[in-house]
Amino acid sequence: MAGTVVFDLDGTLADTSADLIAAANACFAARGIDVALDPVADALTAFHGGRAMLRAGYGRMGSGMLLPPGAEDEDFPRLLSHYGENIAVHTKLYPGVEETLDRLQADGHILAVCTNKPGALAEALLDALGVRGRFASMIAADTLPVRKPDPRPYHAAVERAGGRVASSFLVGDTETDRKTATAAGVKVALVSFGPEGEGISRLAPDALIAHFEELPELARLWLG
Template identity: 35%
Template sequence: MHPILNDIRLISFDLDGTLVDSVPDLAVAVDASLERLGLPAAGEARVRDWVGNGSLKLMERALTCARHGSPDEALLARAHEVFLECYGRDPGSRTRLYPGVREALDGLRGGGWVLTLVTNKPFAFIQPILAQFGLEAHFALCLGGDSLPQKKPDPAPLLHVAAHFGLPPSACLMVGDSRHDVAAGRAAGFRTLAVPYGYNHGEPVRDSRPDALVDSLAELV
C-alpha cells in the first residue's frame, strides 16, 4: 500500500487524463462540431491541451482558436449544443484505460476504500464510459461538472463527497492529473496525489506540488 493512503478512507478520482485517455473521442466530436459551424478542425494535439475544465470551456477554446478571437455567448452556446450532440453519439469507442488503472481500482475496492468519481465532464457521459470498461460498480458516487453549481478547481464537489459519506476531508484523497485537481483537493482539505501522463495544459503537474506523484495508479496497491 502506498504511504499516501495512510489513514485515508475515501478516494476521489478524476476521470479524463487520470483513469482514461478520452482525447481521441473528444477531438472527433470537437472537429465534427467545428465542421458543422463552417470552421476549420482543431486536431487531436490541440484538443489534448484544452481538456480539463468541462465541455463548455473546451468549446470556447476550440472556437477561439478557429476564429482567432473569443466567441460571443450565442455562438458558444450553439457550438456547445452541437458538441454535446456529436460526443453523445459516441463518447467512448476510441477511449482507453491508462495502464494500471484497472489493477488499482480492483485492489482499492477490494481493500475497503470508498471510491468516488469527481470529473468536470458532463454527468451524462460518465456511465457509458465506465460501463464500457465494466467499472461502473467500483464507484459509490459519481459527480459530473454539471452535478453541482460549482466544479473543480472549486472545492465544492469534493466537500460534497466527503459530507455525503460523513467523513472529514482529512480522511479523503483526491487523485488527478491536473493543477485543477490539486487545487480543488488542497482547498477542500483533501490529501492530493497526481499522475504525470494526463492533461494539464502542457504544464508538468509536479509544479502544482501535490502531496504525492505516481507514474502509474498501480503503485497505490
C-alpha cells in the same frame, strides 16, 4: 474502512481526449470552418472542457472568417450531443486502472469519482468502460450548484460514498484538482501520464504518480 480514494475522470481514469476532440471538430465541420484540433497536441485543451475546445478552434480561423453572434452557445450543446453519441469510440482506461481499483478495494478503501463532466455523460462513460460499479459515489459538474475547485463536490463525493473527508485524498491531473484538494483540506496525487507529463509537478502535489500501480502503497501510507 481504511479511507476513501476520490478520482477525477477525464485525464485521470481514462484518456478521453480523442473522443472529445472529435466532437469539437464535428462542430467546426458543420459550420464549414476549415480548422481541426489534434487529439494529441490539443489533449490538454480537451481536458479543460467543451467550450475551451470550441474557442481554441474559433481562434484558428482565417482572418476573413466571421462567426455569427452566439455561435459558441449554439455549438456547445451540439458538441455535447455528438460526444454523447460517440462517447467511447477511442476512449480507454489508463493502463493498470482496473487492477489498481481491485487492490484498493481489497485493502478496504472506498472509491468515489468527482468530475467536472456533466453527470449523464460521466455515468454513460463509466458504464461504457465497465467500471461504474467500482465507485460508491459519483459527483459530476451538475450534481450540485457548484463544481470543482469548490470543495463541496469533493466533500459530497466522500460523504455519499460513506467515508470521512479527514480520511480521504484526491487523484487528479490538473490545476483544478490541485485547487480542489487545497480547498477541501486533503492531500492530492497528480498523475504524470496526462498531457502535461512531468510538467504537472509545477503544481507541487503531495505526490506525483507515473503509474496506477503506485496508488495502493500511497493509500496505505496516507490512509492506513
